[in-house]
Amino acid sequence: MYDFAIIGGGIVGLATAKAIGKRYPNAQIVVIEKEATIASHQTGNNSGVIHSGIYYKPGSFKAKFCRDGSRSMVEFCREHGIAHEVCGKVIVATQAEELPRLENLYQRGIENGLQLEKLTSEQVREIEPHVQCTAGIRVFTTGIVNYRQVAQKYVELVTAQGGELQLGTKVTNIETRSDFTVLTTNKGTIATHFVINCAGLFSDRIARIGKTDPQARIVPFRGEYYELTPEKRYLVKHLIYPVPNPNFPFLGVHFTRMIDGSVHAGPNAVLSLKREGYHKTDINVRDLTEVLTYRGFWKLAAKHADEGIKEMIRSVSKAAFVQSLQQLIPEVTADDVVPTHAGVRAQALQADGKLVDDFLIVPGDRALHVCNAPSPAATSSLEIGKAIALAIPQQSHLESTLVQV
Known part of the structure; x- marks a missing residue:
């Protein structure tokens, strides 16, 4: 017993x-x-980021646990000799219409008690020389580790x-x-x-x-990644994220330097046809039937139809995926990235179509x-x-x- x-x-x-x-x-x-x-x-299939907590609603479990967890995770890794790095990241606005969202994100981070710095485009390039943007935020406490x-x-x-x-x-x-x-x-x-x-x-x-x-109900979303070829890893020094769409539950494709030195680009976010479906061809009839007969899924799909279509296009078109990456680093070409692992996110969805956030x-x-x-x-x-x-x-x-x- x-x-x-x-x-x-x-x-x-x-x-x-x-x-x-x-x-x-x-x-x-x-x-x-x-x-x-x-x-x-x-x-075992995530991007290995020690998140800061900037994105989450002040007072939420995510905000509190992530802020405190980033500190306790770093302390844990130090105590037990686990390779990690608090390298920081930049979140950048690539278009003028994103600037209000960037400011809102900065204020949310301040409310969550984080160490942040507003950056001009010139200051962003001092940190990430190959990034093209209008403005940015530097998040000092973001790190990387192998979970x-x-x-x-x-x-x-x-x-x-x-x-x-x-x-x-x-x-x-x-x-x-x-x-x-x-x-x-x-x-x-x-x-x-x-x-x-x-x-x-x-x-x-x-x-x-x-x-x-x-x-x-859990709805599985597959996040697909590309990886920069070794000779192009110099394009990314730390972590580079776009300003997320507050109406969409994912952060958008971004660049993540991994603790092993590789640089991953992504993920997109598409419906997985199997709860543990790491490949496009993975299908489980029960898993798929549960999603397609769940009214919450169809309400979510209707609300985010435009973004969902973009994600699906990125899933089947390398060119479309690379175009998204070029919004952050224009120098990246299709020859610079190769497919790598995918992960599946277990996202709870309510019957009214609202994601449990x-x-x-x-x-x-x-x-x-x-x-x-x-x-x-x-x-x-x-x-x-x-x-x-x-x-x-x-x-x-x-x-x-x-x-x-």
């Missing part, structure tokens, strides 16, 4: 196990992951605390009994006093089999369900884990071991 079972071996699930182990040192904790390795999906390495360190700390990790173990049913819960898996049953669902792309399904309605943690029967944790969840993982540990109702059989954090 376990005290806590965490479903999902991504960075949020592992950070949660670490935080619970610290709060309840004598607790029996198990992390259940359906893949053969940890961090196989959102954690797979962070997740692996979380595993080491969880197991050192006495926690267990069960790989290749898929949860297929959740049955709540009088004083404990039974998880049915492909490798047998697991009994636990409390469940934390951190299943990412399948978090809504896990919640529902646990008899909890998250009032939203904050982290969403839904209580269940002796359970907590993390039903929306896309970017910046990796940056925020330590803070999300702490919040979940504090949100767990105190278990009477563990109160004597509780450590205040």
